[in-house]
Amino acid sequence: MNNHVTVLEIDGNALKHNLNYFKQKLQPKTKILAVVKAFGYGSDGVQIAQFLKDKVDYFAVAYTNEGISLREAGIKTPILVLHPQIPNLPSIIEYRLEPNLYNFKIFNAFLKLADKILLMNYSVHIKFNTGLNRLGFWHTDIPKIISSLKETNHIKVASLFSHLAASEDLEEQDFTVNQINNFAYIAQQFYKHLGYEPMLHILNTSGVVNYSKAQFDMVRVGIGLYGFGNDEKETSQLKNTHNLKSIISQIHLIQPGETVGYNRAFVAKRPTKSATIPIGHADGLSRKLGNRKGYVLINNQKAEIIGNVCMDMIMVDVTKINCREGDEVIIFNTQEMILHNADVSETISYEILTSISQRVSKILKK
Numbered sequence: 259m260n261n262h263v264t265v266l267e268i269d270g271n272a273l274k275h276n277l278n279y280f281k282q283k284l285q286p287k288t289k290i291l292a293v294v295k296a297f298g299y300g301s302d303g304v305q306i307a308q309f310l311k312d313k314v315d316y317f318a319v320a321y322t323n324e325g326i327s328l329r330e331a332g333i334k335t336p337i338l339v340l341h342p343q344i345p346n347l348p349s350i351i352e353y354r355l356e357p358n359l360y361n362f363k364i365f366n367a368f369l370k371l372a373d374k375i376l377l378m379n380y381s382v383h384i385k386f387n388t389g390l391n392r393l394g395f396w397h398t399d400i401p402k403i404i405s406s407l408k409e410t411n412h413i414k415v416a417s418l419f420s421h422l423a424a425s426e427d428l429e430e431q432d433f434t435v436n437q438i439n440n441f442a443y444i445a446q447q448f449y450k451h452l453g454y455e456p457m458l459h460i461l462n463t464s465g466v467v468n469y470s471k472a473q474f475d476m477v478r479v480g481i482g483l484y485g486f487g488n489d490e491k492e493t494s495q496l497k498n499t500h501n502l503k504s505i506i507s508q509i510h511l512i513q514p515g516e517t518v519g520y521n522r523a524f525v526a527k528r529p530t531k532s533a534t535i536p537i538g539h540a541d542g543l544s545r546k547l548g549n550r551k552g553y554v555l556i557n558n559q560k561a562e563i564i565g566n567v568c569m570d571m572i573m574v575d576v577t578k579i580n581c582r583e584g585d586e587v588i589i590f591n592t593q594e595m596i597l598h599n600a601d602v603s604e605t606i607s608y609e610i611l612t613s614i615s616q617r618v619s620k621i622l623k624k
């Protein structure tokens with residue numbers, strides 16, 4: 259049992275609200291894949307999946323062991339593994355996970371294994387590179403893929419998919435539309451020559467926001483479920499799901515000239531009351547938030563971080579705040595606070611969420 263008092267509360271109602279927000283942007287028949295990789299964007303992939311399992315059609319994880327955790331927790335929903343490796347393929351089959359096959363190396367390895375153990379119509383997903391240049395076959399690979407597929411009934415293509423490089427950026431609209439058109443062309447080739455019609459999907463969260471016409475059969479929503487849209491307007495329609503809380507461990511009264519924390523980075527100019535909180539950079543709070551760049555909320559008031567962020571602790575200025583040891587501390591509980599931390603840390607909401615470390619307890623509140 260993790261008795262670290264710093265806790266991430268995952269707001270189930272907010273998750274449901276966000277899912278419904280995206281559903282109402284889509285055709286009723288469009289399927290929804292919930293992306294729960296990286297521990298559900300820094301929360302708890304298993305608890306999120308248990309909560310969403312009857313509300314979505316698919317889950318996706320990045321790595322095989324993330325999918326295994328979901329299966330071990332009893333999740334029966336189809337799970338797409340976005341980034342498997344050849345040595346993972348036997349476990350993928352053992353746990354009935356569905357691999358993304360993104361190049362001939364892994365495609366042929368899976369086919370060989372499927373033939374050897376006589377799988378029947380095992381669901382796989384084939385990814386095409388349409389411009390992100392990260393993972394995926396090129397369109398010139400299509401004839402070879404189709405001829406291999408026609409020779410086997412051990413695997414069946416559940417879906418063809420691709421991923422957009424700049425779906426959030428309307429200045430890259432031409433590029434994105436070109437990716438979508440290339441994908442549609444690839445799908446057409448398959449539909450013409452394969453003999454059956456796999457599902458198609460290309461949109462992530464900001465894809466749904468900006469290019470909902472390209473929803474095809476399914477969309478893959480990640481960050482949107484966790485409260486962040488494409489821009490301020492979208493984000494304001496969503497609810498924050500990640501509420502990070504702690505308590506005050508100790509309060510000190512510091513005299514002018516005394517210092518707080520490592521490297522004596524904070525020097526008191528006047529009598530100062532500081533509160534020590536058990537969360538540090540090892541819990542995912544960036545050192546960039548030190549020295550009054552970041553703040554927390556104590557009894558609804560802003561308390562700035564003073565001195566450097568330590569591995570396990572921060573000290574905050576509570577000179578003007580009426581508070582006691584043991585009082586609750588909100589590290590963040592709004593999108594605004596998360597975006598502030600992202601801004602100060604020179605990063606994006608995704609990284610603030612996924613940085614929340616495994617040391618922090620996670621609890622989903624329905």
Ligand SMILES: *Cc1c(COP(=O)(O)O)cnc(C)c1O
Pocket residue numbers: 293295340421461462463464478479480481482
């Ligand atoms: C992570 C990921 C997503 C989810 O993206 P969001 O922007 O968080 O919605 C979708 N598809 C793929 C291939 C991904 O890797």
